[in-house]
Every structure is written in structure tokens, then in C-alpha cells.
Amino acid sequence: MMMRTALLAAAALLIAAPAFAEEQPVKPYVQSDANAGTKPIAGDAVFKALHGQEGIGRIVDDLIASLRTDPVTADIFKASDFERLRRTLIEDFCYVSGGPCHYTGMDMKTAHQHMGLQDIHFNALVQHLEDAMNKEGVPFRDQARLLAKFAPMRTPVVDASQN
Amino acid sequence: MQFGGKLDLTRGVANVEGAGGGGLSTWALITGNETRDGVGGQVYGTYVGLSDYSLNEFGGGVGLFDRGEISLSRQTFDTGATGAKLGLGKNFAFDQTVVGAKLRLFGDAVYAQDSWMPQVAAGLQYKMNDRTAIIHAVGGKDDTGVDYYVAATKILLDQSLVLNGTLRETRANQFGFLGFGGDRNSGYSTQFEGSAGYLVSRRLLVGAEYRTKPDNLGFAHENSAYDLLAAFAITHSLSATAAYVNLGDIATFRNQRGFYISLQAGF
Numbered sequence: 005m006m007m008r009t010a011l012l013a014a015a016a017l018l019i020a021a022p023a024f025a026e027e028q029p030v031k032p033y034v035q036s037d038a039n040a041g042t043k044p045i046a047g048d049a050v051f052k053a054l055h056g057q058e059g060i061g062r063i064v065d066d067l068i069a070s071l072r073t074d075p076v077t078a079d080i081f082k083a084s085d086f087e088r089l090r091r092t093l094i095e096d097f098c099y100v101s102g103g104p105c106h107y108t109g110m111d112m113k114t115a116h117q118h119m120g121l122q123d124i125h126f127n128a129l130v131q132h133l134e135d136a137m138n139k140e141g142v143p144f145r146d147q148a149r150l151l152a153k154f155a156p157m158r159t160p161v162v163d164a165s166q167n
Numbered sequence: 168m169q170f171g172g173k174l175d176l177t178r179g180v181a182n183v184e185g186a187g188g189g190g191l192s193t194w195a196l197i198t199g200n201e202t203r204d205g206v207g208g209q210v211y212g213t214y215v216g217l218s219d220y221s222l223n224e225f226g227g228g229v230g231l232f233d234r235g236e237i238s239l240s241r242q243t244f245d246t247g248a249t250g251a252k253l254g255l256g257k258n259f260a261f262d263q264t265v266v267g268a269k270l271r272l273f274g275d276a277v278y279a280q281d282s283w284m285p286q287v288a289a290g291l292q293y294k295m296n297d298r299t300a301i302i303h304a305v306g307g308k309d310d311t312g313v314d315y316y317v318a319a320t321k322i323l324l325d326q327s328l329v330l331n332g333t334l335r336e337t338r339a340n341q342f343g344f345l346g347f348g349g350d351r352n353s354g355y356s357t358q359f360e361g362s363a364g365y366l367v368s369r370r371l372l373v374g375a376e377y378r379t380k381p382d383n384l385g386f387a388h389e390n391s392a393y394d395l396l397a398a399f400a401i402t403h404s405l406s407a408t409a410a411y412v413n414l415g416d417i418a419t420f421r422n423q424r425g426f427y428i429s430l431q432a433g434f
């Protein structure tokens with residue numbers, strides 16, 4: 005009986021653990037909105053179409069979950085710091101879509117260094133992002149405006165991840 | 168070798184010549200589902216039902232590293248009941264084989280959304296027609312010919328637009344079904360293909376195309392062609408094109424219009 009209770013308590017702790025997880029320390033870098041690698045979309049129409057901070061939170065959660073299960077991308081995210089990734093991605097989408105946020109993450113080149121990414125990974129992310137935005141009910145025109153901002157990041161993300 | 172990975176619809180659909188493109192026009196996009204790291208391909212079948220004729224085609228293409236494309240198309244232009252009126256006999260058909268090659272030169276249609284620079288490709292289409300005697304009888308010079316083209320394609324994602332413009336050097340009469348060169352003009356002329364489409368979703372493009380054609384034969388005038396088309400990615404590998412086409416007059420029969428239906432499977 006004692007044993008079972010202890011096991012249950014341990015299991016409960018394990019399940020609860022992610023909620024208390026803290027971000028891992030990263031190498032110091034200079035924080036700047038410019039690290040997002042693009043100027044925000046003018047106006048807040050796209051931010052609103054994403055249903056603001058809350059919608060973006062749901063989109064990012066869905067995106068991360070898809071990337072972790074898709075066999076094309078799963079291995080790349082095996083050792084990721086999801087607390088930090090979630091926070092910085094939400095900031096990124098909020099900032100780029102014209103929302104009232106600052107991006108505090110690393111620049112795209114530094115963030116994806118040495119990952120050896122290919123177009124197949126980039127396109128998988130784009131499609132999971134589209135799926136997530138569809139689930140959130142974001143009209144395609146607004147999706148396309150956001151994707152137009154992210155598409156050129158193939159250069160700092162994929163090309164620069166080779167070294 | 169890596170397969171797949173391309174974004175939906177960015178391989179284009181199979182055009183009337185079997186190349187990656189829209190319906191009537193050839194685009195700068197490379198066929199197949201591959202990215203620049205792999206190879207891919209596409210097979211297709213197309214049926215065009217016109218007022219007095221019909222056209223059916225099947226073929227396929229291979230895409231190499233999203234850089235080059237080789238395509239093969241077998242086409243039958245069926246005169247149906249009109250054949251008898253033309254004195255050719257009922258159901259008389261012109262068969263044509265088209266071998267195409269396309270090389271992407273510079274620019275990027277999909278990713279370079281921060282630039283106006285389109286994706287530019289150059290290519291050729293070698294067309295072989297099997298009706299030598301009829302071609303000569305109507306004033307056509309040759310039963311084989313080569314088209315050379317330069318195509319520029321750009322997706323303007325923030326506007327949900329897809330634009331294409333193509334310049335073609337050609338001697339083809341009615342796409343080559345009535346041979347190459349004619350009694351009125353036997354040499355090459357420069358023709359234009361333009362397409363504009365709107366992305367309704369990542370899977371559905373609706374648009375219009377316009378294509379000018381030479382007018383080489385004395386016995387019958389040839390006009391420009393246009394279409395109103397929808398291209399739909401049913402799944403990542405299966406896509407369909409449906410269009411209303413108007414090919415203008417063909418061999419004295421006026422105003423040939425009808426439906427264009429094409430199914431493509433890509434890998």
C-alpha cells in the first residue's frame with residue numbers, strides 16, 4: 005500500500021513536472037527585435053486574425069506538438085528546451101504579425117546553427133503551421149501574409165544551419 | 168536519394184504540353200514533389216472536349232533537385248464527326264509526341280517573398296507529329312518542330328497571387344497538331360503566354376491564362392487561346408485541374424471552346 009502510494013506520487017510528480025519546468029540557460033546574446041529577422045506586418049489585422057496572444061499560444065502549442073511527432077522533424081526536437089521555444093515562438097509570431105510584443109530570442113542564424121536542416125524540414129514546419137492556423141480558423145489570406153514573412157527565412161534557417 | 172517535401176501546388180500542374188505549368192501555359196516551376204535535395208516526378212492524364220474536336224493526353228515528367236525537368240507527353244487530337252466534314256474521315260486523329268526539357272536559371276518563386284525577382288527557367292519542347300501527308304496538304308512545312316521558351320513565375324504570398332509570363336519561339340500550328348511552319352509564314356515567331364491566379368487556400372488556385380499562337384497556314388486562321396482554370400491539390404500527391412478553354416478557330420471550325428480536365432499524381 006505504502007509502495008503504491010509512493011509510486012503514484014512519483015508518477016504524479018513526473019506528469020506535473022513540465023508545468024514547473026524552467027528554461028535552460030543559453031549562451032549570452034544581444035536581445036533585439038531585429039533578431040526576428042524581419043520587420044513586422046504593418047497594422048494589426050493579421051495579429052487579430054490569429055486571435056491575438058491566446059490564439060498564437062494555441063497555434064504554437066499545436067505546431068510544437070506536430071513537429072515533435074512528425075517523423076521528418078521529431079529527432080531534431082528531441083533535446084529541445086520547449087519552455088523557451090514556446091515563449092520565443094509566441095513572441096516571434098506576435099511581433100511579426102503586428103502584435104504588441106517584443107521578440108527576445110536569438111537571431112534565426114544563431115538559433116539554428118549546426119542543425120543541418122534541409123528544405124524538407126522547413127516545408128514540414130510550414131505545413132504544420134498552416135494546419136495549426138487552419139485549426140485556429142485563421143483565414144488563408146492572413147495566413148499567407150504571415151507566411152510571406154517567414155518564407156525568406158529559409159536562407160538564415162536552412163542555408164546557415166549547414167555550419 | 169530523398170523524395171518528396173515540396174509544398175502543395177508549388178510543382179505546378181501538368182500543362183497542355185506535359186510540362187510543369189498551368190493549363191495552356193508552361194511555367195518556371197519544376198515538376199515533381201522533390202526539393203532541391205532530391206528527385207521527384209509526376210504522371211498525368213488530360214481530356215479536352217471542344218465544340219467540334221477533342222484532345223486527350225497522357226504523360227509524365229521527372230524533376231531533378233527542383234532544378235531541371237524532363238517530360239514526355241503523348242497526345243491525340245481527335246476530329247470525331249468533324250473529320251468527315253473535313254474530308255479526313257470520321258474519327259481521324261492526329262497523334263503527337265512531345266519531349267520537353269526545362270532548366271531553372273535563377274530566382275525563386277516560392278521562398279524569396281522579400282524580393283520581386285521571379286523564378287526564371289528556360290526550356291525546349293520537341294514535338295513529333297505522325298500526319299505528314301495531311302500537314303503538307305494543308306500547307307504545313309514540317310511534321311516535327313522545336314519550341315524554345317523562357318518562363319518567369321512568381322508567387323506573391325502577401326497578396327495570395329500567382330503570376331506567370333512566358334515567351335515562346337515557335338513554328339507550331341495549333342500546338343503542332345497541324346505541323347510546323349506554313350505557306351503563309353514558315354519561320355519562327357515569338358509568342359506570349361500569361362497567367363494570373365489567386366490562391367483561395369494552400370490547396371486551391373483559381374485563375375486565367377492567355378496564350379498567343381502563330382498564324383502560319385493560309386487555309387485557316389489561328390487565334391489566341393484562353394482559359395479560366397482551377398487547380399486543386401486533392402492530397403499532397405494528387406492534384407486536379409479543371410478549366411474552361413477557348414482555343415479559337417481550328418481548321419476552319421470556329422470558336423473551339425469546352426472543358427479541360429486533368430488529373431496528376433506526383434511523388
Ligand code: HEM
Pocket residue numbers: 077080081083084085086088089092093096108109110111115116121125126127129154155157158161
Ligand atoms: C520560418 C522558420 C522558422 C522560424 C521563424 C523559427 C523560429 C525559431 C525560434 C524563435 C527559436 C528560438 C530561438 C531562441 O531560443 O532564442 C527557434 C529554435 C529552434 N528551431 Fe526554429 N524556426 C524556424 C524554422 C525551423 C525549422 C525548419 C526547424 C527544424 C525542423 C527548426 C528547429 C528549431 C530548433 C530545434 C530550435 C531549438 C530549440 C531548442 O533546442 O531549444 N526551426 N526557432
